[in-house]
Amino acid sequence: METKPTEIGSSKMFGGYNKRYKHFSPTLGCSMTFHIYFPPSSSPSHKFPILYWLSGLTCTDENFIIKSGAQRAASAEGVALIAPDTSPRGLNVEGEADSWDFGVGAGFYLNATQQKWKNWRMYDYVVKELPKLLSENFPQLDTSKASISGHSMGGHGALTIYLKNLDKYKSASAFAPIANPINCPWGQKAFTNYLGNDKAAWEEYDATCLIKKFHNVSATILIDQGEDDKFLDQLLAHKFEEACRSVNVPLLLRLQPGYDHSYFFISTFIDDHIRHHAQALKL
Numbered sequence: 001m002e003t004k005p006t007e008i009g010s011s012k013m014f015g016g017y018n019k020r021y022k023h024f025s026p027t028l029g030c031s032m033t034f035h036i037y038f039p040p041s042s043s044p045s046h047k048f049p050i051l052y053w054l055s056g057l058t059c060t061d062e063n064f065i066i067k068s069g070a071q072r073a074a075s076a077e078g079v080a081l082i083a084p085d086t087s088p089r090g091l092n093v094e095g096e097a098d099s100w101d102f103g104v105g106a107g108f109y110l111n112a113t114q115q116k117w118k119n120w121r122m123y124d125y126v127v128k129e130l131p132k133l134l135s136e137n138f139p140q141l142d143t144s145k146a147s148i149s150g151h152s153m154g155g156h157g158a159l160t161i162y163l164k165n166l167d168k169y170k171s172a173s174a175f176a177p178i179a180n181p182i183n184c185p186w187g188q189k190a191f192t193n194y195l196g197n198d199k200a201a202w203e204e205y206d207a208t209c210l211i212k213k214f215h216n217v218s219a220t221i222l223i224d225q226g227e228d229d230k231f232l233d234q235l236l237a238h239k240f241e242e243a244c245r246s247v248n249v250p251l252l253l254r255l256q257p258g259y260d261h262s263y264f265f266i267s268t269f270i271d272d273h274i275r276h277h278a279q280a281l282k283l
Contacts, residue, residue, distance in 0.1 A: 005137055008033070014075035015040035018065050027129045028088040029119045034130070035065045037081035038140065039074055048080040049133070049145035049170075049281035051274070052126065054161075056152030057186070058105045061085045064151075067263035073274035076087035079281060080141055084130055086153070088119045101186050102193060108181075109157030110205045112194035120194055123205075127161055127168070147171040147277040151266055152231075153178055153186070159221070159240070163214040171280035173222035173273045175266050176229055179240035180208040186234050208236070208243045215247035222252050222276045224269045226259030 001024040002052045009020035016039040025032045039048060051074070061083045064070065074081050087107030093116065096103035101226040107122035135143040148169045150158035155177025162172035181187020182202045191202040211217075221244070225237045237253060244251040259265040 003133075005034075005133065009017045009181045009185045013037070013071045015069065016075050020061070020065075021189070023133065025125060025129060027121050027125045030088045031059050032085055032088070032125070034085065034124075035061045035081070035083040036134075036138070036141075037065065037071050037074055037083075038080050039080060041140065044165070047140060047142035048078060049142050049147075049278075050080045050082050051277050052130075052146060052148045052150075052158075052279075053081060053083045054109060054148070054154030054157040055083065055086050056125065056150070056154050057086070058100050059086050059154075060105070063263070064201055064266075067267065068270050069267045070270045070274055073271040073278075077274055077278035078279050079274060082130070084126060084133065087122060088264030091119055093117065093119070097283075102190055104229050106153065106190065108153060108163060108187075108190045108194065108205070110191075110194055113201065114194060117194050119122065122157070123161065129164060131168075145170065145281050146226050147281055149175075149273055149277065150177070151175040152261065153233075155179070155223070156181055156187075156205075156207060160205050160210055162221075163207060163210040164204075166214060166217065170283070171221075171277050172221040173224075173276055175269070175273075176226060176231070176235055176261055177207065177237070177240070178222060178235055179223075180206060180236040182206045182209065183239065184234040184236060208239045211240065211243045211249055212247055215249050219280050220250040220252050220276075222273060223252075224254050224256055224265075224273075226261060226265045227255050227257045228259060229265075231261050
């Protein structure tokens with residue numbers, strides 16, 4: 001079982017390279033894939049700051065790399081993009097693929113406490129295993145300069161991981177995040193199955209609850225939300241906005257008229273997010 005990453009794909013884009021890797025994850029107990037976009041480099045010794053992108057329900061590590069067009073701005077700004085998968089795969093846990101909003105493709109970036117789902121430890125994978133793997137195997141990446149972003153379930157992941165690890169990330173942003181999962185059907189279903197019925201455990205993975213606890217945020221959090229998103233009742237950005245306001249956390253919430261939940265929406269505004277992070281990473 002090879003824990004060191006093996007390159008399984010490469011394609012040139014905007015002067016840099018999208019590269020896909022496979023490795024065995026001890027955290028998750030299965031093989032995982034992830035993508036890195038390396039911007040063009042003028043010097044072999046140059047180290048790039050990194051932006052983690054966490055994808056949403058049903059996605060793999062490929063969706064963002066193929067659909068977002070983020071590489072253009074990442075190339076211009078000199079930021080490497082890291083796109084992990086969204087859950088363990090291939091474990092064949094009973095019921096793991098019964099629905100699109102739970103199990104495979106729906107790791108919710110938490111550490112499950114229920115025995116059946118013990119391998120679902122995407123929080124530890126993203127926060128601990130992946131940064132260590134990157135720093136040990138990719139000398140061209142400066143893992144000490146990292147920011148985090150994501151979409152939908154991944155937006156939830158980006159916000160919660162950022163708030164719980166303010167020392168590890170320079171900035172955070174999100175597209176249409178599940179901002180208050182304890183109060184929406186997607187979150188309630190996932191949290192009941194992964195975490196059991198202890199509501200205090202749920203709150204540890206809810207950005208709207210966490211902001212009240214970890215409110216010493218200095219960098220502005222950027223969120224884009226499409227006003228024509230059909231999942232507004234699942235996302236609850238206004239709840240997060242109210243919570244940020246109550247503790248004076250700087251939030252730029254942009255409601256985008258006519259936009260939906262898709263990658264058409266993400267690709268329209270992704271350059272703003274890349275620049276938002278590049279600015280924080282270069283401070």
